[in-house]
Amino acid sequence: DVEDIQSEVITGSLENGYCGRYDLRFTLTNPVNVAYKWTPKRGPKFATLQPGTYLLDLKTSKRVYNSHFRQLAAYELASVECGYEATDAQGVLHVTDYGGYEFVRSLAEPEDFLVSLALWKSEEQMKTKLKERKYD
Numbered sequence: 001d002v003e004d005i006q007s008e009v010i011t012g013s014l015e016n017g018y019c020g021r022y023d024l025r026f027t028l029t030n031p032v033n034v035a036y037k038w039t040p041k042r043g044p045k046f047a048t049l050q051p052g053t054y055l056l057d058l059k060t061s062k063r064v065y066n067s068h069f070r071q072l073a074a075y076e077l078a079s080v081e082c083g084y085e086a087t088d089a090q091g092v093l094h095v096t097d098y099g100g101y102e103f104v105r106s107l108a109e110p111e112d113f114l115v116s117l118a119l120w121k122s123e124e125q126m127k128t129k130l131k132e133r134k135y136d
Helices: 066-081 110-132
Strands: 002-013 018-028 032-039 043-049 052-059 089-095 101-105
Touching: 002 066, 018 066, 052 066, 066 089, 066 110
Parallel strands: 052 089
Antiparallel strands: 002 018, 018 052, 032 043, 032 101, 089 101
16 A cells, blocks of 8 residues: 655755755555554554655654654655655654654644744854954
8 A cells, every 4th residue: 555665865955955864755545554653561552544645754862852843844845846746744753762653743834944944044144253253
């Protein structure tokens, strides 16, 4: 039921001046019942993924952070600029050192990332200005 699997996909945005590499993109042709979370104590939790195209990024951090969702929005924005079709959903596949995992769907939009990018660019400009500052 899975088509068009691509891994370690590099994308970039000339318009916004960034690039990155996400871990997995795939298309489901039929609904698939998947374990979206597993822990040793509670076992698996299941949900149905509907047909569509998905973009995933693997994370080994302590938990899923909001910044991960903005990162996925950046990948989505850049991949569309690179000529890929927009995906139906993006998400983080969070894996733990004890073998547990969870899939957390992103709710971030491209605008959420662009705000972060603008703030980062502003911070970089401020650093440059401070280095160049001359005291009279």
